[in-house]
Amino acid sequence: MKFICERSVLLKEISIAQEIISSKNVISILSNIYLEAENDSLIIKSTDMRVNFETKVPVTVIEPGPTTVFGEKFLNILNSVPDGELEFEQKDNKINIKPSVKKIRFQLKCTASDKFPEFSVSNKDYFEMPVKDFKEMINQTVFAVSDDETRYFMNGVFLEKSEDKIIMVATDGRRLAFISKNAEKNISDFPGIIVPPKILNIIIRRTGDEGLISISVTDKTIYIRFGSYSLSSILLEGQFPNYRKVIPEKQDNILTVKRSEMLDALRRVSLLVEQKSHRVYLGISPGVMSVYSEETEIGTAKEDIPCKYEGEEISIALNYRYIEEPFKVINDDEISICFTGPNKAITIVPVPEKDFFHIIMPMQP
Numbered sequence: 001m002k003f004i005c006e007r008s009v010l011l012k013e014i015s016i017a018q019e020i021i022s023s024k025n026v027i028s029i030l031s032n033i034y035l036e037a038e039n040d041s042l043i044i045k046s047t048d049m050r051v052n053f054e055t056k057v058p059v060t061v062i063e064p065g066p067t068t069v070f071g072e073k074f075l076n077i078l079n080s081v082p083d084g085e086l087e088f089e090q091k092d093n094k095i096n097i098k099p100s101v102k103k104i105r106f107q108l109k110c111t112a113s114d115k116f117p118e119f120s121v122s123n124k125d126y127f128e129m130p131v132k133d134f135k136e137m138i139n140q141t142v143f144a145v146s147d148d149e150t151r152y153f154m155n156g157v158f159l160e161k162s163e164d165k166i167i168m169v170a171t172d173g174r175r176l177a178f179i180s181k182n183a184e185k186n187i188s189d190f191p192g193i194i195v196p197p198k199i200l201n202i203i204i205r206r207t208g209d210e211g212l213i214s215i216s217v218t219d220k221t222i223y224i225r226f227g228s229y230s231l232s233s234i235l236l237e238g239q240f241p242n243y244r245k246v247i248p249e250k251q252d253n254i255l256t257v258k259r260s261e262m263l264d265a266l267r268r269v270s271l272l273v274e275q276k277s278h279r280v281y282l283g284i285s286p287g288v289m290s291v292y293s294e295e296t297e298i299g300t301a302k303e304d305i306p307c308k309y310e311g312e313e314i315s316i317a318l319n320y321r322y323i324e325e326p327f328k329v330i331n332d333d334e335i336s337i338c339f340t341g342p343n344k345a346i347t348i349v350p351v352p353e354k355d356f357f358h359i360i361m362p363m364q365p
Contacts, residue, residue, distance in 0.1 A: 267324075336351050
């Protein structure tokens with residue numbers, strides 16, 4: 001195998017491929033990135049046996065062929081050389097890397113490509129949606145995924161098609177994030193699935209806001225294509241909680257605050273929040289909301305911010321991270337907090353309301 005490629009073009013794709021890899025053992029084939037030069041293109045693959053990644057970049061192929069190289073060292077080499085053309089030539093079990101603008105020469109051992117795992121292919125149709133919408137769905141939910149491995153069925157984002165909607169939900173048992181988008185009319189129904197966050201986080205970081213994303217769902221795998229990229233991930237098993245039972249039917253009390261003022265208050269008050277419980281209090285009264293921490297040996301903090309509210313005075317205890325994270329991902333200037341009482345779930349929605357919301361269970365005072 002022999003080819004010539006621009007360093008900047010290759011570096012971007014190898015960086016993504018290396019994100020997938022979980023094994024750092026140099027003798028494991030799962031530490032390697034698959035390279036195959038053919039038809040003036042370089043096919044790049046990587047896997048951790050749960051998430052698969054594949055893309056293709058333009059190169060000048062002098063001699064076609066496949067191989068695999070240790071991903072971490074390959075990426076380090078690409079990071080170390082300046083932009084310009086690189087020549088890659090495989091001989092026996094080594095690949096020679098020669099930058100055109102420097103006299104340095106690298107020789108990296110490689111492993112036969114036939115030892116690299118085969119990637120599965122979807123046997124179901126793909127459906128499409130705007131990549132901007134799919135990214136918004138991920139951003140509004142993925143942070144609420146549980147990290148409790150004993151509740152593995154909450155360790156991913158729930159995805160389903162319900163009537164004419166595509167729905168994403170995440171929960172850790174104390175909070176819930178929900179968003180829905182209109183589905184194309186020709187999308188076939190599929191049962192609810194639980195998607196691991198790893199593949200979703202890659203999509204957030206590596207997609208733009210233009211174009212479409214294609215998705216196919218089988219019994220055990222989700223397949224995703226956008227641009228020149230193909231990704232797939234094994235789904236999490238288990239029964240996702242019935243999220244519809246958690247959604248309050250009616251909440252009469254509504255207060256509205258400016259997003260920036262709430263985030264600033266949470267940031268400052270959290271400096272003196274007890275770090276084990278992360279408990280912060282919202283003291284709500286007509287026209288003013290107080291954000292304050294409980295008294296500790298270190299001290300206390302309190303900040304008053306204006307709000308639109310006309311109900312009775314009430315105090316609600318919350319995990320400050322649980323309220324801060326939804327405020328960070330909502331881009332609207334004003335946000336409403338809906339509630340019925342100090343021990344009942346609160347709902348966070350943008351103003352005006354859109355196709356998503358966040359539910360948080362209060363803490364004991």
